[in-house]
Amino acid sequence: MLTEVMILSFGGQGGVTAARILALAAVNEGMFAQAIPQFGAERRGSLVRSYLRLSDQPIRRHSSIKKADVLAIFAEKILKIVEVREFLRDGGITVLNAKHGIAEKSYCVDAAGIALSLNLVAAGWPIVNTAMAGAMAKPLEISIESVINAINSTFSGELARINARAAEIAYREVKKCQAGSST
Amino acid sequence: MRTLLTGNYAVAEAVKLSRAKVIAAYPITPQTTIVEKLAEMVEKGELDAEFIRVESEHSALAAVYGAAIAGRRAFTATSSHGLLYMYEMVWWVANARVPLVMAMVTRTIGPPWxxxxxxTDLLTMRDSGWIISMAENVQEAFDLTIQGFRISEEVDLPFTVGLDAFQLSHTAEVVEVPDQQEVDEWLPERRQSYKVLPGNAVTIGNIGPNEYTAKLRYAMAKAIEDSRKVIEKADNSFGEKFGRKYGGLVEEYRLEGAEYVVVMAGAWCGDAKDAIDRLRDEGLPIGMMKIRYFRPFPKEEIKRLEGKEVLVVDRAFSMGYMGIFGMEVSSVIGDVTNVIAGIGGVDVGVEDFEAMFRKFASRKLQRLEWWPREVFS
Structure with missing residues (x-):
């Protein structure tokens, strides 16, 4: 079965890397995966879409994903900029770095808090990608061990250790959440 | 090894496993990460090659041309405006019958930027004498790069691997990467009957009687004609060695009993195949002939489509006529339906192909149509 995932992040938050880590983790588990950056030039600070496909069969298509089965939102602020539901298939799942969910099936995690607690900060921003990858692994049914392996083959040394820790904490702390009124 | 690589990194990996000895390139998006990766491999000592930094694409191809006539296995890569900037050397290299491999990451020619x-960029090489291949996915880009060296060196013609910007170049997919020994067994070290080296003064391409030029062109026309067999042989023996055989100049997909056939090339063939599966499930007898090699042109294979309804989906247009693939296919089998889509990178997905093929099968497409119609009316 094909699962199509979209990540909405700000350029510099590591959305592309998160897609790659999860793709690598899925490949470690014997699945097929495809990680696609937003087609075009990288733009720090602007809204970026990254795509991830997971399947038990080879993945042939290469077009972008218009409506995702799983939509990850890397910053609460994104909810104020775009109508994110447009990117979600009916009955789809959202994973948010936020306190409240937005759809029926939402998962929330304080990825920014986790990143800050581990001092995962670059240019003043918490780098939430590995925490979000850990959180997304839950609904995607990818084991945290595979995510950690993928992180270890992406980063090295202390950086790998801290990022793996972020993913681990997020995997443990991510919770199903209700739609809130604050958004 | 089963791993995850972007199209560009897969090409770099294939060049490394092919033991290229000289690499020269000038950066251009979306090609840049191929040579960036190769530069890193050379720097780390993983690849025993000379990496020549040059000031332009014209010089890049000139540098690898020199390396190739000195008997070395050489590689470069470019895209779009980079290709156009090296265009003089594109012809020079082919007419000089120099074997080398170039990755061409297809990118729209501006303006607008x-x-x-x-x-369109890749197809400007059409008449130059290069062997022109196109990959559907990252694995195929990897495999074509390795095969390219063998084919090119056997027929003494340059070889290009086309791969779509971003859809392949920057998309990470599962790739089976063989180990060095396996590649060495399939792709032996380059042998060339002549070597132009310092201290051994020879002129290459000097002026001569017009008949010489004509005879050399005739020999070249024969060589690219003969390359059909070489390509097929390479595809077969590669398949035996590595377990992946594509079918030579074309790949046939669900052609058994097909009354409707789609002809196209590149990364979007995967989306179109998914659409074909859906329509086949509904009982529509539709299949695909995927063009893997644009030169030499698969005329015999296309001829087999006579009597079927043929739709050619083009991502390139010849101004003043029709789609470039459409024009080529119709030169073999007469009138075809020709859709022009995805120009300038416009995204065309599975649902789009499904709708397009449905219209085609119910004869609602014009003979030449820009897709989707409402955008262009």
Whole structure:
């Protein structure tokens, strides 16, 4: 079965890397995966879409994903900029770095808090990608061990250790959440 | 080893496993990460090659041309405006019958400025004497790069691997990467009957009687004709060695009993195949003939489509006529339906192909149509 995932992040938050880590983790588990950056030039600070496909069969298509089965939102602020539901298939799942969910099936995690607690900060921003990858692994049914392996083959040394820790904490702390009124 | 690589990194990996000895290139999006990766491999000592930094694409191809006539296995890569800037050398290299491999990450030619895929840039090489291949996915880009060296060196013609901007170049997919020994067994070290080296003064391409030029062109025309067999042989023996055989100049997909046949090339063939599966499930007898090699042109294979309804989906247009693939296919089998889509990188997905093929099968497409119609009316 094909699962199509979209990540909405700000350029510099590591959305592309998160897609790659999860793709690598899925490949470690014997699945097929495809990680696609937003087609075009990288733009720090602007809204970026990254795509991830997971399947038990080879993945042939290469077009972008218009409506995702799983939509990850890397910053609460994104909810104020775009109508994110447009990117979600009916009955789809959202994973948010936020306190409240937005759809029926939402998962929330304080990825920014986790990143800050581990001092995962670059240019003043918490780098939430590995925490979000850990959180997304839950609904995607990818084991945290595979995510950690993928992180270890992406980063090295202390950086790998801290990022793996972020993913681990997020995997443990991510919770199903209700739609809130604050958004 | 089963791993995850972007199209560009897969090409770099294939060049490394092919033991290229000289690499020269000038950066251009979306090609840059191929040579960036190769530069890193050379720097780390993983690849025993000379990496020549040059000031332009013209010089890049000139540098690898020199390396190749000195008997070395050479590689370069470019895209779009980079290709156009090296265009003089594109012809020079082919007419000089120099074997080398170039990755061509297809990118729209501006203006307006655009870094996304269409196939117009690659197809400007059409008449030059290069062997022109196109990959559907990252694995195929990897495999074609390795095969390219063998084919090119056997027929003494340069070889290009086309891969779509971003859809392949920057998309990470599962790739089976063989180990060095396996590649060495399939792709032996380059042998060339002559070597132009310092201290051994020879002129290459000097002026001569006009008949010489004509005879050399005739020999070249024969060589690219003969390359059909070489390509097929390479595809077969590669398949035996590595377990992946594509079918030579074309790949046939669900052609058994097909009354409707789609002809196209590149990364979007995967989306079109998914659409074909859906329509087949509904009982529509539709299949695909995927063009893997644009030169030499698969005329015999296309001829087999006579009597079927043929739709050619083009990502390149010849101004003043029709789609470039459409024009080529119709030169073999007469009138075809020709859709022009995805120009300038416009995204065309499974649902789009499904709708397009449905219209085709119910004869609602015009003979030449820009897709989707409402955008262009």
């Amino acid at each position: 655009n870094i996304h895929t269409d196939h």
